[in-house]
Amino acid sequence: MTHDKEHRCGWVAIMGPPNAGKSTLLNALIGQKVSIVTPRAQTTRNRIVGILNEPGAQIMFMDTPGLTRARGHLPKMMLQSVWQSMDTADVLLLILDCDLYLRKPEFLERDTEALARALAVDARPLIGLVNKVDKFADKSRMLPLLERLQSMWPKAELFPASALLRDGLPELAALIVKKLPAGPAQFPEEQLSTASVRFMAAEIIREKLFLHLVQEVPYSVAVEIEIWEDMEDEGRTLIHAAIYVGRPSHKAMVIGKGGAGIKAIGSSARQEIQALLERKVHLELWVKVREHWTEDPHFMRSLGLGPE
Ligand SMILES: Nc1nc2c(ncn2[C@@H]2O[C@H](COP(=O)(O)OP(=O)(O)OP(=O)(O)O)[C@@H](O)[C@H]2O)c(=O)[nH]1
Ligand SMILES: [Mg+2]
CATH class of the missing domain: 3.30.300.20 (K homology (KH) domain)
Incomplete structure (x- = not known):
C-alpha cells in the first residue's frame, strides 16, 4: 500500500473570533446540527466534537468558543476550553468573518492577537478559512484582505468559503484529509458527535x-x-x-x-x-x-x- 492510500484520522480545532461562523461550519461539514448557532457572539461555551467520515479518512472537528477579549470567569473558562482543544489538534483551522474585516479592517489584529501569539511558535498545519464570502458580490474586494492575512500568517493556507451556503466545503474537507496523520478510525461510522x-x-x-x-x-x-x-x-x-x-x-x-x-x-x-x-x-x-x-x-x- 502506498503512503497516500493509507487511512487517515485526526483532530481539527476550529478556532476564531466570536461570531465568525465556527459552529455553522461544523454543522455544514457534518451535515447535521451538532452545535448551536445564533447571531450573537459567544454562543458556544464548550468544545463540541463533530465527526466526518470521508473515503479513507475520519476527521474529528472540534468547535470551540470564540476567542473573546471579555473579562470574567465565564469567558476565562471558555478560553481554557479553546486552548485545550488547540493542544489536542493535528490541524488548526482558523476561521474569520471576512465581511467584518472588509468593513472594519482595524479590528483584524485586535481580534486575532491571542491566536497570533499561540500560532507564532506552532509547527502544525494551519488553514485560514475566510468565511462569509456570500455577503458581497464582488469577490475581488477580498484580495487585499487575503494578502494581509498571508503576510500575518505566512504558512497558512487561505481558503475563501461560505459556511452558510456550504460553498467550498467539499474542497476544504479534501484539503484537511491531506494534512491528517495516518491512523485507523477512532469512532464508529454512524457516530456524528461525542455530545450526549x-x-x-x-x-x-x-x-x-x-x-x-x-x-x-x-x-x-x-x-x-x-x-x-x-x-x-x-x-x-x-x-x-x-x-x-x-x-x-x-x-x-x-x-x-x-x-x-x-x-x-x-x-x-x-x-x-x-x-x-x-x-x-x-x-x-x-x-x-x-x-x-x-x-x-x-x-x-x-x-x-x-x-x-
Ligand atoms: N452570511 C453568512 N453568515 C454566516 C456564515 N457563517 C455563519 N454565519 C452567521 O453568523 C452568525 C454566527 O454564526 P455561528 O456559527 O454561531 O458563529 P460562531 O463562530 O460559532 O460564534 P460563537 O460560538 O459565538 O463564537 C450566525 O448568524 C450565522 O448564521 C456565512 O458563511 N455567511
Ligand atoms: Mg459557536
Whole structure:
C-alpha cells in the first residue's frame, strides 16, 4: 500500500473570533446540527466534537468558543476550553468573518492577537478559512484582505468559503484529509458527535433563550437538565430543565409577560428536541436565580463548562 492510500484520522480545532461562523461550519461539514448557532457572539461555551467520515479518512472537528477579549470567569473558562482543544489538534483551522474585516479592517489584529501569539511558535498545519464570502458580490474586494492575512500568517493556507451556503466545503474537507496523520478510525461510522443527547437538549434550550432574549441577558443564562426519563410505555421522554439566571430581573425577562416568553422558548425547544430524539417530548422549564453564577467556577464546572 502506498503512503497516500493509507487511512487517515485526526483532530481539527476550529478556532476564531466570536461570531465568525465556527459552529455553522461544523454543522455544514457534518451535515447535521451538532452545535448551536445564533447571531450573537459567544454562543458556544464548550468544545463540541463533530465527526466526518470521508473515503479513507475520519476527521474529528472540534468547535470551540470564540476567542473573546471579555473579562470574567465565564469567558476565562471558555478560553481554557479553546486552548485545550488547540493542544489536542493535528490541524488548526482558523476561521474569520471576512465581511467584518472588509468593513472594519482595524479590528483584524485586535481580534486575532491571542491566536497570533499561540500560532507564532506552532509547527502544525494551519488553514485560514475566510468565511462569509456570500455577503458581497464582488469577490475581488477580498484580495487585499487575503494578502494581509498571508503576510500575518505566512504558512497558512487561505481558503475563501461560505459556511452558510456550504460553498467550498467539499474542497476544504479534501484539503484537511491531506494534512491528517495516518491512523485507523477512532469512532464508529454512524457516530456524528461525542455530545450526549442530554447535553444537546440543554444546548437547544440555550439556543432558544439566546434567540429570544435581548441585550446582555443571554450571557447570564445557563441550562441544566435535572430530570430525564424515557417513559417507554407512553413512548415519550420527560425532561425537566433548570434555566439559571444571574439576577432576579433577568428571571422576569425570561418568563415574559404572562409567561409568554418561557412558553415560546419551551415550545420551540421541545419541537427541536423531539426531532433530535425522534420521539415525543414533555419539556418543563424552571427559571432559577443564582446570583453571580458566572463568577462561580465550582458551579460552572458542575454545568460542564471549562476544560474537560
Ligand atoms: N452570511 C453568512 N453568515 C454566516 C456564515 N457563517 C455563519 N454565519 C452567521 O453568523 C452568525 C454566527 O454564526 P455561528 O456559527 O454561531 O458563529 P460562531 O463562530 O460559532 O460564534 P460563537 O460560538 O459565538 O463564537 C450566525 O448568524 C450565522 O448564521 C456565512 O458563511 N455567511
Ligand atoms: Mg459557536
